[in-house]
Amino acid sequence: MQYDSPIDIVYLWVNGSDPAWRGKRRRAAQRLSAGHRSSLGLHGNVEGRFRDNGELRYSLRALEQFFPEHGHVYLVTDGQTPAWLRPSDRLTLVDHRDLIPATRLPTFDSGNIESYIHRIPTLSERFIYLNDDVFFGAPVRTEDWFWDAGVYAAWSDEALVADGPLCQDANSMDNATRLSRQWLAARAPDRPRRGDATARRPDYAHTSRTFAHAPRPLLRSVLFELEGLAPELFAGVRSTVFRTWDQPTIVADFVIRWALAHGVTRMRDYRHSYLSTGDADIGAQLDRLLSATEGIDFFCINDTTDNAPAHDARLAQVREALQQLFPLPSSFEQPVAFKHPRCLKPGTWQSAQTV
16 A cells, blocks of 8 residues: 555643643542542552653654654644744644543543544544654654554563453553453454455464553554444543543554554564653663664653652753753744853753743
8 A cells, every 4th residue: 555645743742730731630630530539540640640841842853853754743732832832834733622522521641632633634544643752763764663554563671461350550551451452352253344454363362561652653544443343442541531540541552452463563673762750760761861872763751750849850850861862943943042151150051941
């Protein structure tokens, strides 16, 4: 199959320090039913899940540096706009209200929100979904992420996920892997749905590994198809207000695993890295990232500082590392002005101020 359109990019983004948004989040938490409170997932409503530490700005810089041929960028937000964002005919803000039924709002679960992204009206068939804490680290070639009839995916370096039912104290990715296994096992052998090319592979076997925190190459038509094939999974994840342990994300696991089972996804080895800001050695992790001489295809800096204050030194370290990695503003940023260097103390740098 030949594709002529560029590959679009979809981001989710939230400014967790916005007072109006914080009030909405607080009221939503207060309205939770007892059942929903008991289903809250691990770290489902902590500050780190919603904190804006400048990642989107640098992810866009990386995108423009390493994939300048990308298509349109869609930024899905809850009525928010980054203060530094420059109007561009290559970027469209998409409000939650434009994708999600009003009766399902507000929601603060990224797994819920991302289950709607293929409904963006003008989205290309082939697109890449990026969390704002994921960054390209090397030049992007289309053939490294898409093949003629499908997409590629990467395994994480995490330990294998134990078989069994979903666990209340497990993270979302582990439970997502368990949910996918249950759904696919209950429906094997599968009938061809779209012809022999996407019939379930007879040699498919579940692999108890999670997928890497990575750019997600996706096919819009597959997501629409899966809405019809697995309506209960979509309905489940779309019922959440905050992340819950019993309705884990499906785009980051089930969609990929179904595509693996039906020959639409192939596994590929990438040079990649995962950093966790809550780890005691985050400084060393950042140093290794900065000293990587041959580069890596992508990396993720996951904010696991949970309810740490915004001035936490670990968050500052992340910002400084990202500035070193991607110092040049992208075309999506407003022009900035800097104080004259003589006004600064030696060894310091001045944050950019919007003109």
